[in-house]
Amino acid sequence: MLKVEGLCKRFSINNGKTIEPIQDLHFSLEESASIGIAGPSGSGKSSILKCLHRTYLSTQGSIWYDSMLYGWVNLAEASERQIIKIRTYELSYVSQFLRVIPRVSCLDIVAGEIYPMIENMEAARIQAKDILQRLGIPEKLWSLYPATFSGGEKQRINLAKSLIKKPRLLLLDEPTASLDESMKEKVVELLLEMKNEGTVIIGVFHDWETMNAIVDHVLDLTPSAASQ
Numbered sequence: 001m002l003k004v005e006g007l008c009k010r011f012s013i014n015n016g017k018t019i020e021p022i023q024d025l026h027f028s029l030e031e032s033a034s035i036g037i038a039g040p041s042g043s044g045k046s047s048i049l050k051c052l053h054r055t056y057l058s059t060q061g062s063i064w065y066d067s068m069l070y071g072w073v074n075l076a077e078a079s080e081r082q083i084i085k086i087r088t089y090e091l092s093y094v095s096q097f098l099r100v101i102p103r104v105s106c107l108d109i110v111a112g113e114i115y116p117m118i119e120n121m122e123a124a125r126i127q128a129k130d131i132l133q134r135l136g137i138p139e140k141l142w143s144l145y146p147a148t149f150s151g152g153e154k155q156r157i158n159l160a161k162s163l164i165k166k167p168r169l170l171l172l173d174e175p176t177a178s179l180d181e182s183m184k185e186k187v188v189e190l191l192l193e194m195k196n197e198g199t200v201i202i203g204v205f206h207d208w209e210t211m212n213a214i215v216d217h218v219l220d221l222t223p224s225a226a227s228q
């Protein structure tokens, strides 16, 4: 379902210097597979996720994804229009931070993610309530704007926005970093359910325990591990 071939990402920094955190990366994943990306700070974990999501344009290489909408498509070269469609329907990226939409309630932020698919806001809200409940967001918060929510609440809203879509390819950037143990368990349970339903998960995790509970393989970017 996903084949990453010879992926490189180079950044130009000051004085004509460059850094290249991703160099000739290869991996492939079948349906329901999952990998965790591990490695020291600055080793390129988030950059890999951002290249897959096309937040970053890769410098070289290809990211072949077997999409529902277009069949096999190279995400590194797909058109903006294709990327927007793929992100709407089948690819989701959960960052650590929630970008709040002013004056939209928490419930509608989450429901709005599937509105393009079902075009019925009431039906979307029913699904949004279900996922918010499963992620432990108290009902009294559903009608509020999330700008003032706690870090852990914002992180769960971010997760709810992605998980409600049941994406085929889910990219997670430290999705449980601000959560306590019981919330982490709820998230792990939901992610495993999605994985069993066929979602491919690629994630960077805050702790090894969470990562090991979710992933089948680890892509370790630690220099000594990478050279083995």
Ligand SMILES: Nc1ncnc2c1ncn2[C@@H]1O[C@H](COP(=O)(O)OP(=O)(O)OP(=O)(O)O)[C@@H](O)[C@H]1O
Pocket: 011, 012, 013, 019, 021, 039, 040, 041, 042, 043, 044, 045, 046, 047, 048
């Ligand atoms: N937009 C950017 N412009 C310039 N340099 C960048 C950019 N994004 C990332 N980098 C650099 O690329 C390298 C890899 O960054 P990245 O965020 O992918 O690492 P990471 O492994 O996720 O780190 P951490 O564990 O600290 O989050 C770092 O040296 C970083 O400074």
